[in-house]
Amino acid sequence: MDPFSYRDGELFAEELPVAQLAERFGTPLYLYSRDALETHYHAFDDAFGEHPHRVCYAVKANSNLAVLQVLAQAGAGFDIVSGGELERVLRAGGEPRNIVFSGVGKTAGEMADALKVGIHCFNVESAAELELLNLVAGELDRVAPIAIRVNPDVDAQTHPYISTGLKENKFGVDIQKAPALYQRAAELPHIKVLGIDCHIGSQLTRLAPFEDALERVLKLLGDLQALGIEIHHLDLGGGLGVTYQDEAPPARSDYVQALLKHIPGDLPVHIEPGRSIAANAGLFITQVLFLKPTEHRNFAVVDGAMNDLIRPSLYSAWQEIVPVTPHDADCRDWDIVGPVCETGDFLGKDRALALEAGDYLAVRSAGAYGFVMASNYNSRNRPAEVMVDGDQAFLVRARETVDEQLRLETLLP
Numbered sequence: 001m002d003p004f005s006y007r008d009g010e011l012f013a014e015e016l017p018v019a020q021l022a023e024r025f026g027t028p029l030y031l032y033s034r035d036a037l038e039t040h041y042h043a044f045d046d047a048f049g050e051h052p053h054r055v056c057y058a059v060k061a062n063s064n065l066a067v068l069q070v071l072a073q074a075g076a077g078f079d080i081v082s083g084g085e086l087e088r089v090l091r092a093g094g095e096p097r098n099i100v101f102s103g104v105g106k107t108a109g110e111m112a113d114a115l116k117v118g119i120h121c122f123n124v125e126s127a128a129e130l131e132l133l134n135l136v137a138g139e140l141d142r143v144a145p146i147a148i149r150v151n152p153d154v155d156a157q158t159h160p161y162i163s164t165g166l167k168e169n170k171f172g173v174d175i176q177k178a179p180a181l182y183q184r185a186a187e188l189p190h191i192k193v194l195g196i197d198c199h200i201g202s203q204l205t206r207l208a209p210f211e212d213a214l215e216r217v218l219k220l221l222g223d224l225q226a227l228g229i230e231i232h233h234l235d236l237g238g239g240l241g242v243t244y245q246d247e248a249p250p251a252r253s254d255y256v257q258a259l260l261k262h263i264p265g266d267l268p269v270h271i272e273p274g275r276s277i278a279a280n281a282g283l284f285i286t287q288v289l290f291l292k293p294t295e296h297r298n299f300a301v302v303d304g305a306m307n308d309l310i311r312p313s314l315y316s317a318w319q320e321i322v323p324v325t326p327h328d329a330d331c332r333d334w335d336i337v338g339p340v341c342e343t344g345d346f347l348g349k350d351r352a353l354a355l356e357a358g359d360y361l362a363v364r365s366a367g368a369y370g371f372v373m374a375s376n377y378n379s380r381n382r383p384a385e386v387m388v389d390g391d392q393a394f395l396v397r398a399r400e401t402v403d404e405q406l407r408l409e410t411l412l413p
């Protein structure tokens, strides 16, 4: 069920009118639905049935502490890519034994912190990282549990910036070279081989690339077994797409079933979904400041900008923009643009809307890769974040202030 739907001509977030929330918390504003986060997580979790698994939410998609708390309480594991994300998960009540650590550039300090709290697994992305992890674990007198992230060289058929499983991408270890690295790992005294890891990209809307990658991972599994290297889980990454416009990605349960049908026996499976849990659990709310029709284009200048939500500018991503309180003003095609001094600062182009200054607009599917990619460009304060739970709303991140932006800077003596 869509947590954001119209009732009596007004957009609601769960049981609350969005316009009321915009008045109460100000704009620009991110709104999240607790129910949607839980529903999306459970759709993955339930689809595994009795099959041993972990659904490790990819924290990078939306790392607000309250979002992590909701998912931790629902039983989620977490996929992290930095020491900052580790700290967030721990503060939100996530269990270290359900954390996997991905990323091509883990530092020795980040490795040590993750080892000390006892995370489940490091997803190692290079030979050099493996050697450093062995050293760091040795200094702490621990053994680091690892999977090697392999790059299977499959085309994820997604935007080139978010495709990760091609030979030319920086991620993972060439799957052909993985057996040798596993043999090296097996020799290292402070490394324990646990699994094989693979993540081929984001916003995938077809099952075929996932199945192609899995086929290659299963071939590697056989090769490793023949070498006497035991594998205790497969981590198949994240990447399931969502509907922004007219994409029709597979249902979460069909995706899990499609993977499970190839898995031998009850070999545990991990997945790392981010977008498919968070994107459609969030809205970005902005207010029209000025209407500026010109001979060439009609601009609606809003108070939200590329620094708040960068996906349209960065990837030419299309996200639906809807009126919070639709009315009968004259309908035309508007470019919804922000106050930032960049031509690329837009949230949407050519959107047929009936607009007046002061209207609130909602950008849909904004719960993933929204706030987390926000910046202070043009010295703009980052927006507030609110979690809606039924008929209650909680401010889960206050709107930033200029003082907070300037706190770390000093004038020269």
Ligand SMILES: Cc1ncc(COP(=O)(O)O)c(C=O)c1O
Residues within 6 Å of the ligand: 058, 061, 079, 102, 103, 164, 199, 201, 202, 203, 237, 238, 239, 240, 272, 273, 274, 275, 276
């Ligand atoms: C290693 C890894 N796991 C999981 C994810 C989450 O991807 P998505 O949000 O597309 O599910 C990403 C991002 O693409 C990633 O790099």
Ligand SMILES: N[C@@H](CCCC[NH3+])C(=O)O
Residues within 6 Å of the ligand: 060, 162, 202, 203, 311, 368, 369
């Ligand atoms: N930030 C990207 C997704 C990146 C995926 C990270 N591995 C987006 O908004 O679509």
